[in-house]
Amino acid sequence: MRKPYIAANWKMNMTNQETERFINAFLPMVKGITSVDILIAPSFVSLGTASRLLESSNVILGAQDVYFEESGAYTGEISPTMLLSARCSCVIIGHSERRQYFSETDEIVNKKIKNARKNNLEVILCIGESLEEREANRTFEVLDGQLSGSLKDLSLEGMTIAYEPIWAIGTGKTASKEQANEAHAYIREWLRKNKEGADSIRIQYGGSVKPENIVDLMSQPDVDGALVGGASLKPDSFAGIVTGAAQK
Ligand code: PEP
Numbered sequence: 001m002r003k004p005y006i007a008a009n010w011k012m013n014m015t016n017q018e019t020e021r022f023i024n025a026f027l028p029m030v031k032g033i034t035s036v037d038i039l040i041a042p043s044f045v046s047l048g049t050a051s052r053l054l055e056s057s058n059v060i061l062g063a064q065d066v067y068f069e070e071s072g073a074y075t076g077e078i079s080p081t082m083l084l085s086a087r088c089s090c091v092i093i094g095h096s097e098r099r100q101y102f103s104e105t106d107e108i109v110n111k112k113i114k115n116a117r118k119n120n121l122e123v124i125l126c127i128g129e130s131l132e133e134r135e136a137n138r139t140f141e142v143l144d145g146q147l148s149g150s151l152k153d154l155s156l157e158g159m160t161i162a163y164e165p166i167w168a169i170g171t172g173k174t175a176s177k178e179q180a181n182e183a184h185a186y187i188r189e190w191l192r193k194n195k196e197g198a199d200s201i202r203i204q205y206g207g208s209v210k211p212e213n214i215v216d217l218m219s220q221p222d223v224d225g226a227l228v229g230g231a232s233l234k235p236d237s238f239a240g241i242v243t244g245a246a247q248k
Contacts, residue, residue: 005225008232029239080119106149131167168207184222211240
């Protein structure tokens with residue numbers, strides 16, 4: 001039995017003050033929920049504020065990215081040690097927006113995961129196809145490439161996979177529960193063939209998840225949670241997703 005895992009990716013949203021207001025409103029809404037793992041990944045600037053407010057709560061602190069070097073002359077980058085010093089225990093790596101706007105390749109993603117895991121940070125690895133690729137029936141081929149490139153020479157320990165079809169991110173278009181489960185089942189099968197521990201790894205779905213569709217998505221056997229962008233920016237809507245997932 002895999003414990004449902006709901007993660008908020010705030011992207012480039014929320015100041016320190018907004019982070020504080022969000023967390024103060026959100027924590028009472030999810031108080032006592034232990035059947036779902038809940039994570040919030042604010043911007044780097046808000047990690048300190050979030051860390052202080054989330055201490056001793058049931059919400060895990062995550063970051064949205066990490067660099068593949070330990071320290072040095074890499075202006076603007078953030079190391080695993082810095083994330084650990086902010087009491088971050090998890091990092092999102094390979095989000096499609098980083099691949100699209102910041103030219104992140106599977107090779108870079110692989111190096112980042114290795115650095116995060118070496119430092120005992122848990123990782124949410126994002127993969128998913130574009131609309132063009134889906135329409136050309138290349139979804140599985142794209143997933144194969146992203147999985148083998150990103151997970152090269154890595155075990156599944158400390159890993160979560162987020163399947164995020166790019167055409168569903170921030171567009172209001174959600175994959176149907178059948179489309180989501182088909183891709184998740186494919187990913188799990190790929191992991192079974194290539195790694196140890198495929199049956200216990202959690203696979204989140206990401207792409208316009210909201211309180212209205214989470215129960216339907218979670219009803220699928222291979223959907224173990226969600227990575228949430230837009231709907232994680234309001235305490236009541238993110239709490240609605242968490243409580244929906246708790247029904248699984
Ligand atoms: C995301 O960016 O990971 C995401 C799934 O965004 P949204 O929920 O807004 O589609």
